[in-house]
Amino acid sequence: MIVWYEQLLGATVPALMAAAFLIPIMTLATKCAKLYHYYASTIAAFAALSTVLTYKYVVDNGTLVYFFGGWFPPVGIIYEVDQFSALLGAVTGTVMLAVTVYSRWYLGDHEGVAWYYTMLLGLEAGMLGSLYTGDVFNLFVMLEVMSVSAYGLVAYHRRTKEAVEAALKYSLIGATATTIYFLALLFIYGSFGTLNMADIALRVSTSAGLPIGRFVPQNPGLISLGASIALALSLWVFMVKSAVFPTHFWLPDAHPAAPSPVSAALSGLFVNVGLYAIARFIHTIFGGYSGIDTTVQALSYSLLILGGVSAIIASTAMITQYDIKRLIAYSTVMHTGLIASAIALGTPEGMYAATYHITTHAVGKALLFLSAGALVKVMGSRYLSDLSGAQKYAPVASAGALMAAMSLIGLPPFGGFFSKLALYKAFVDAGQVWMVAVILVSSALALMAYMKLVHTMFFRLPKTEAPERVTAPANAAMIALIIGIIVLGVLYPLINQYFITSGASVLDRLGYISAAVRALTSYFGGGA
Amino acid sequence: MNWVELLLYLFAVAVFPGFVFLSLLGTFTEWIERKVAARAQNRMGPTYVGPMGLLQPIADILKLLWAKELVISRGFSWRVTLFLVSTGVMALSASTLLMPISPIRLSTPLDSLVLVYVLFYSTLGFLAIGFSSPSPFGVVGSSRMLSIVCVVEPAAAISIYAISAALTGMGTASVSEAMTAQVGLQQSPALVLGGVSLFLVMMAKSLLKPFDIPEAETEVAGGVVADVGGPLLGMFRILHDMEAAFLALLLTLLVLRGPYPFSYADPLGWVLIGVKFVLVVLAATTLSASLGRLRIEQGVALLGKHSLLASIAALGAAALNYYVVA
Amino acid sequence: MVDPGTLGLIFSVTALVGGLILAVIVAVTKRGVRETEPYLCGESEADFSDSISPSATEVQWGLEKTLSSWVSFVRTKIHTGVIDDWWSLMIAWAAILLIVSVVRGWVWP
The missing domain is CATH 1.20.5 (Single alpha-helices involved in coiled-coils or other helix-helix interfaces)
Structure with missing residues (x-):
């Protein structure tokens, strides 16, 4: 018995993929750019609706499990969506809708529009698939889907040297990372004989496994070593994907080189997948395993410290930037560092803070990149000093950039204040008081960088007449995100609860396992 | 929150200890500063309005507020700047509700950090006024102010948090409760270090002498307001005075322990608060009158060493006391 | 509360x-x-005030000068822009992670 919401969940990612690969076929028939704009916006609207409905269903009814093609785990691939992945999925879906609508103005009649949307929809499919999947190998596939789309999108302006260089660097680092993740999968399969997340979690805690499975662990010592190595390797990979300190170098090159809507998707959403995977691996899958408890602790602690280092280094780099998009890209490194530190705490407060901050950062950063993109396109330059007086020509984009910057600094009543407060509370309650100083100092350095932006946009006089104006749909996309960043703050007393439960669901290992077991038993129509 | 509480809240924000009280206290602070600076230079200082010229700053500000607005034809919208400065004033007014002198006290865990973020509105007003003026002096003033703010804001935040945490516990860290908490000997290192840091923060934020770097090279007034006049300048003066008074009051109540050894219920305690407040302002202004201005990088470095590092040391002392000793 | x-x-x-x-x-x-033309501390002023005002890339000057050694460390030692330098840091970190995982995962408690 499969009901409509499960169908919807199961359909979302394959439908996005199919829609993406339909575009190259469509190019054989028509080259009309307008068609692709409407087509991609429709698909993105469907994805936004479906992800939000999925989140609503998961909030009301608990973790949702879907067997692909009716194949049961551990043989088949399952989607297991708890509140954490559903919330991130909903954020991804809605922000991607804004990004897609905005792309219509940004790209116009550019010749490569069809290929752009192929990769953009592929990126969305990959991100949603990575967030929803309950299978570590499927995660690998979806990471590849999302990363390969991202490499292509970074190289979209293929006639500029900068984009090609950035895409090359990015793809070299990214491909190495995904390959190493494959290596980690070998260790996982060798140790546990399964690739299903719930199954692994069950085996590491009880060494029993799902009702269906024939693997019996022979040598506990070797399994612990294998799991430990797998965890270390995958942590490295996910740190690359989420750009935490020693593995973040590709980001400040790659994100600014991409077209601005893509930068918004990469900086606001792409890095979330890495953070999500870190949380999932450290807490849900390997969290309760006595054999590698010490490894998890050591890795968590190093992640905590590196997150702090990341924030300080990135905020220092921010103050000297003269390229608006590069400045914002460094800010992404800073915020992912803070979120990674919060995830590393492993406390309910830490996960609540991380979830809240991921959400406010995703909306704020997407807004900042979209606004910056509008300013860059309108003023015709990425240099901060050439953007002077931009508020006269692009008022909505300037207001958006201002509000996003204020939210990222943490000024109340924008969303960023409340998520930063949650971060403070999490670090203080976990006894990591030094992180309070780290957040404050890095925010102050970021303030300097954002004030450069605000200064040039609002307070300087325009030098030249701007050739272009922002159209209504693009403005609407930015206004929607502005409303989002205000709502995330002003409605704090109402929405707070959702972030608490979403964060807690990562730490609820038993709930994650039992949801899979329950789905399996009900699938076979009876108790097992 | 019923409507009686709402009215009381509005009264507290608008009158006591909010806008009216704090702005009067601010003009009094400015009077002390001007008097001390004048005496140090063998001048009289304000004498004309009120006894000993006590009402002179009020007269100055009222004159400015009722003056004609001077609008420079191609500058940034002065209405928006006025709004930003007013927001800073009201943020300061609202923040006084954390103090025990307020008829209603709002107190929550971690309100020390909330206070710092709300106070940032006043900094924003300071910065906006210089950046928005078309004069290069105003922009230079604000950019120097910004460099100082980047060191002073975290220093203020960390020291307020550290003191609150030392007195009320790491997880609570309520500045409101810290003002009435008992102090033991083991909390004093955090209190002293945080106090030193906060004192420097107060001097830097009130643009007192070694840190009045935004004024360098403009030599007119106030650096950031080199080319600002009329009501906007009046509002800026109110904001500047209120911020100085607020920080001095915070130092008095948080670091110098307010009415100690009396209590808030005792009239003598209130007298003592007044005495301590005047002493704090006198100390800052005397220091200011006897020092010369620093260069920008010297000033930022000095603040970094003696304010930011002191605040981090205070945080360390508080953490040591909380996790190791207690 | x-x-x-x-x-x-x-x-x-x-x-x-x-x-x-x-x-x-x-x-x-x-x-x-009263609306006036731009002026410079009372002096009338042509259009040059904008050119002598610090631009967006110069407002951080005071802070950058104070932090110059740290900033130049970040810019020349960490964010070099050369992928080989990045690899050395990334691989070093991967090696540390592997060593930690082997050392801590080896012994069955």
Whole structure:
């Protein structure tokens, strides 16, 4: 018995993929750019609706499990969506809708529009698939889907040297990372004989496994070593994907080189997948395993410290930037560092803070990149000093950039204040008081960088007449995100609860396992 | 929150200890500063309005507020700047509700950090006024102010948090409760270090002498307001005075322990608060009158060493006391 | 007792709404507006003030000069822009992770 919401969940990612690969076929028939704009916006609207409905269903009814093609785990691939992945999925879906609508103005009649949307929809499919999947190998596939789309999108302006260089660097680092993740999968399969997340979690805690499975662990010592190595390797990979300190170098090159809507998707959403995977691996899958408890602790602690280092280094780099998009890209490194530190705490407060901050950062950063993109396109330059007086020509984009910057600094009543407060509370309650100083100092350095932006946009006089104006749909996309960043703050007393439960669901290992077991038993129509 | 509480809240924000009280206290602070600076230079200082010229700053500000607005034809919208400065004033007014002198006290865990973020509105007003003026002096003033703010804001935040945490516990860290908490000997290192840091923060934020770097090279007034006049300048003066008074009051109540050894219920305690407040302002202004201005990088470095590092040391002392000793 | 987020919300809304009211009062009660050409501390001034004002890439000068050694360390030692330098840091970190995982995962408790 499969009901409509499960169908919807199961359909979302394959439908996005199919829609993406339909575009190259469509190019054989028509080259009309307008068609692709409407087509991609429709698909993105469907994805936004479906992800939000999925989140609503998961909030009301608990973790949702879907067997692909009716194949049961551990043989088949399952989607297991708890509140954490559903919330991130909903954020991804809605922000991607804004990004897609905005792309219509940004790209116009550019010749490569069809290929752009192929990769953009592929990126969305990959991100949603990575967030929803309950299978570590499927995660690998979806990471590849999302990363390969991202490499292509970074190289979209293929006639500029900068984009090609950035895409090359990015793809070299990214491909190495995904390959190493494959290596980690070998260790996982060798140790546990399964690739299903719930199954692994069950085996590491009880060494029993799902009702269906024939693997019996022979040598506990070797399994612990294998799991430990797998965890270390995958942590490295996910740190690359989420750009935490020693593995973040590709980001400040790659994100600014991409077209601005893509930068918004990469900086606001792409890095979330890495953070999500870190949380999932450290807490849900390997969290309760006595054999590698010490490894998890050591890795968590190093992640905590590196997150702090990341924030300080990135905020220092921010103050000297003269390229608006590069400045914002460094800010992404800073915020992912803070979120990674919060995830590393492993406390309910830490996960609540991380979830809240991921959400406010995703909306704020997407807004900042979209606004910056509008300013860059309108003023015709990425240099901060050439953007002077931009508020006269692009008022909505300037207001958006201002509000996003204020939210990222943490000024109340924008969303960023409340998520930063949650971060403070999490670090203080976990006894990591030094992180309070780290957040404050890095925010102050970021303030300097954002004030450069605000200064040039609002307070300087325009030098030249701007050739272009922002159209209504693009403005609407930015206004929607502005409303989002205000709502995330002003409605704090109402929405707070959702972030608490979403964060807690990562730490609820038993709930994650039992949801899979329950789905399996009900699938076979009876108790097992 | 019923409507009686709402009215009381509005009264507290608008009158006591909010806008009216704090702005009067601010003009009094400015009077002390001007008097001390004048005496140090063998001048009289304000004498004309009120006894000993006590009402002179009020007269100055009222004159400015009722003056004609001077609008420079191609500058940034002065209405928006006025709004930003007013927001800073009201943020300061609202923040006084954390103090025990307020008829209603709002107190929550971690309100020390909330206070710092709300106070940032006043900094924003300071910065906006210089950046928005078309004069290069105003922009230079604000950019120097910004460099100082980047060191002073975290220093203020960390020291307020550290003191609150030392007195009320790491997880609570309520500045409101810290003002009435008992102090033991083991909390004093955090209190002293945080106090030193906060004192420097107060001097830097009130643009007192070694840190009045935004004024360098403009030599007119106030650096950031080199080319600002009329009501906007009046509002800026109110904001500047209120911020100085607020920080001095915070130092008095948080670091110098307010009415100690009396209590808030005792009239003598209130007298003592007044005495301590005047002493704090006198100390800052005397220091200011006897020092010369620093260069920008010297000033930022000095603040970094003696304010930011002191605040981090205070945080360390508080953490040591909380996790190791207690 | 409210929670800190709500306190921040109350304070910031008070500041914004109160600031708006205050700004309107001040703007209404003033005597009038006199619009002038740009001027420089009383001197009349042509269009050059914009060119001698610090631009967006110069406002951080004071802070950057104070932190110059740290900033140049970040710019020349960490963010070099050369992928080989990045690899050395990334691989070193991967090696540390592997060593930690082997050392801590080896012994079955």
